[in-house]
Amino acid sequence: MNIARQVVIEDQTQTIPATMQAAVYRGISDVRLETVPVPAIGPGEILVRVHTCGVCGTDLKKIATGSHSAPRIFGHETSGVVAAVGEKVKKFTPADRVVVFHHIPCRECYYCRHKTFAQCATYKKVGCTAGFEPSGGGFAEYVRVMDWIVDQGTVKIPDNVSFEQACFVEPVNTCMKGIEALRLEPGETVLTIGQGPIGIILSILARRAGATVITSDLYPERLKIAKSLGFEHTIDASQRDTVEAVRSLTAGRGADVVILAVGNNALVRPAMNATRAGGRVLLFAQTQRGEVVIDPAAICVDEKALVGSYSASVDLQQDSVRFVMNREMDLERLVSHRFSLEESPRALELAAHPQPSSMKILIQPGMNWKSQEGTQK
Numbered sequence: 414m415n416i417a418r419q420v421v422i423e424d425q426t427q428t429i430p431a432t433m434q435a436a437v438y439r440g441i442s443d444v445r446l447e448t449v450p451v452p453a454i455g456p457g458e459i460l461v462r463v464h465t466c467g468v469c470g471t472d473l474k475k476i477a478t479g480s481h482s483a484p485r486i487f488g489h490e491t492s493g494v495v496a497a498v499g500e501k502v503k504k505f506t507p508a509d510r511v512v513v514f515h516h517i518p519c520r521e522c523y524y525c526r527h528k529t530f531a532q533c534a535t536y537k538k539v540g541c542t543a544g545f546e547p548s549g550g551g552f553a554e555y556v557r558v559m560d561w562i563v564d565q566g567t568v569k570i571p572d573n574v575s576f577e578q579a580c581f582v583e584p585v586n587t588c589m590k591g592i593e594a595l596r597l598e599p600g601e602t603v604l605t606i607g608q609g610p611i612g613i614i615l616s617i618l619a620r621r622a623g624a625t626v627i628t629s630d631l632y633p634e635r636l637k638i639a640k641s642l643g644f645e646h647t648i649d650a651s652q653r654d655t656v657e658a659v660r661s662l663t664a665g666r667g668a669d670v671v672i673l674a675v676g677n678n679a680l681v682r683p684a685m686n687a688t689r690a691g692g693r694v695l696l697f698a699q700t701q702r703g704e705v706v707i708d709p710a711a712i713c714v715d716e717k718a719l720v721g722s723y724s725a726s727v728d729l730q731q732d733s734v735r736f737v738m739n740r741e742m743d744l745e746r747l748v749s750h751r752f753s754l755e756e757s758p759r760a761l762e763l764a765a766h767p768q769p770s771s772m773k774i775l776i777q778p779g780m781n782w783k784s785q786e787g788t789q790k
């Protein structure tokens with residue numbers, strides 16, 4: 414450890430304040446910037462000073478529906494710098510740049526033995542908090558990372574990787590899990606409906622698995638980004654009927670696989686119609702319970718399969734860390750808006766009402782950090 418680094422460490426441990434700013438969820442569609450205590454840490458825990466936290470569709474759903482009790486602090490795509498470590502922590506020291514993955518399963522229960530980790534009670538017990546109920550907590554200046562997440566869910570960020578790139582570890586993992594559920598075979602044709610940041614990551618991963626990818630979206634701005642990433646078959650759903658367009662690209666059959674990366678349940682039926690007989694449809698964004706009309710014969714007679722995937726898999730953690738940290742994809746390109754912590758209510762508002770130009774939205778408590786606290790932005 415060189416001297417310059419030592420100075421930074423001392424500086425940081427001395428400057429942990431008693432209180433901090435945080436975006437506190439107070440009830441349905443009510444998130445306020447408040448002053449709250451900086452969380453205390455236990456012997457096996459670490460305190461992370463948050464640089465960047467991605468805004469995720471599931472945060473927005475929880476805020477809009479009131480599915481979780483208030484008060485709490487959301488935000489789970491968190492990267493930052495270790496500010497303090499408990500006395501039993503050996504893996505990390507202050508000033509380490511880290512990304513925190515808040516969901517780790519027990520690996521022992523019925524669901525874990527059947528590899529449905531997202532249904533495990535330990536997995537659901539979020540191990541990261543900025544105070545109140547554990548809920549990620551990345552929309553705050555500091556988060557407390559609990560011991561099992563320190564051991565298994567916290568990853569150092571290499572020097573050449575930015576906090577922004579690193580905060581994609583969790584969303585990439587969820588996309589990898591969705592792709593894995595589809596058991597893609599090389600040469601298959603995949604239609605991804607929706608080219609927001611998640612739709613684009615899913616498309617990239619489908620192509621990585623050997624598929625030919627067709628993308629569709631209502632916003633030409635998003636299709637332009639998809640094109641710039643090498644997706645030549647794009648369907649402007651504001652101009653053309655997606656089902657017809659896909660059939661014309663697949664000798665009239667439909668895509669082998671359709672990925673629905675838009676939350677709108679009215680798109681389930683068209684997604685099934687755009688799939689060939691014997692194909693699969695992945696519902697990736699249907700996080701709200703409700704009802705949809707489907708044709709049961711499409712499943713029985715046409716042998717189409719409806720597949721779902723939610724949240725992340727611990728088995729894919731290494732692969733998603735490698736993908737992000739090796740910069741297999743420049744994920745920063747998907748970022749359209751960066752907000753300071755003070756502006757977080759506005760950031761959440763924009764994310765809940767996406768505009769043609771909005772892609773990944775980040776809240777960055779570390780927006781104005783001095784460079785030595787993390788050389789990357």
Ligand SMILES: [Zn+2]
Pocket residue numbers: 469470471489490583584
């Ligand atoms: Zn997420």
Ligand SMILES: [Zn+2]
Pocket residue numbers: 518519520521522523524525526533534535536
């Ligand atoms: Zn379990």
